Amino acid sequence: MVTVSDYKKRITQEGDEFLVLILQGGVEAVKSNTTGKMYFTAKQCSVPTTFDELTCQSIIGSQFPGTIEKIQCDPYEYISESGDTLTLEHRWQYVDNTEEMIAEHLVEDVEVI
Template identity: 55%
Template sequence: MFNSKKTSKKMVRISNYQKRTTEEGKEFFTLELQGGVEIVKSQETGKNYMTARKASMSCTFDELTCQSLIGTELPGSVKKVECDAYEYTIKDTGEVITLSHRFEYVEQEAPIQTPQKSNTTIEEFMSKAPVGNAFSTNGQLVH
């Protein structure tokens, strides 16, 4: 007796992986997740361009498994999340900028279920109730 509100199913795609090293020297891998295509307006030129948000996620997989996962889609999206300010160096220009956000993978929320209102009267409901010790037929709890 529940209706599910239809939600568009957002997906991210595993687009790459990176080998990383912890401060203790232990190697591990991260998967690069890419969200859907977005149209954004340039603050400098005012023209539209296309982009996609990306986020990295640590994993316990070996390199071969990470390689085989490229192209896999997962339910969810990549969202912009506010964080403490930090410095970031733009690789192409070497310019150092201060950012106060990062991009993070967010799982898709389960569809919201809302109960359907029943048109059954109390008399109809009670006529279908089991007879005996299972339920009260007079509306009172009696052993």
């Protein structure tokens, strides 16, 4: 399950404004690569929407089936909250596995003679 935690305004390359929902997955325990200590985090991603601002505000806290998964992509630069510039080769994406689950449980039609 993922939870709508917020929404943000974004601007397209053409200058058009649109809204995205900020989705957050469940809490996970992770071990730090630098300190070796455990900490808690939750994966987040944004998903474009056709909703207006009032609708986005009203669905904060709503939950949807699915997960947030790491997807490989072309390298790009990212500026962290601390101001460091990082080169990343992945992004986080919302994956709704409803269609997968339906496909797994479908029974093929059989011809009755």
